[in-house]
Amino acid sequence: MEPANDDEILETRLVQVRGQVQGIGYREACVRQAQAVGITGWVRNRMDGSVEVMLQGSPEQLDNMCAWLSEGMSAALVDELEVAELQPPFARFDRFERLPTL
Template structure:
């Protein structure tokens, strides 16, 4: 089990990025969460088997069809043991 946190930049809000991310995560058995940030980026945490998390990391570099991804930063973290993949509401 591994965990990666990503920040995705570009035209990634208002294009169903979060919902598509949730769907892809569920298809691959990845848990964690995704949310919009105030600066226009999307942040996500992926937990699961290394091959499944790698699929989500690859997907993050293009996102759904209507997204335009300019960049993805990622780093590994200690897994927390999530049991589902959630879309977090924006705090603003």
């Protein structure tokens, strides 16, 4: 799937994933899934043991990715998914990448 083009509605969401999501390849799987769905943004581990994900795409793409974040990786035990929609203006991402731990 391709990233949202300029004519589509573009949304940005910041997602905090809590549970057993570090040390199991969750970020790498997240990158693969985001690229498959056509999402741009980034993913990183946080020092508190959670994973933080910035997602940008169409509402449908973001809904699909949030569903995957909560249930898509069998090795992960997600306890909580906290989703915040960011209001424009926001930077436009051109790819999805893994960032260093914050």
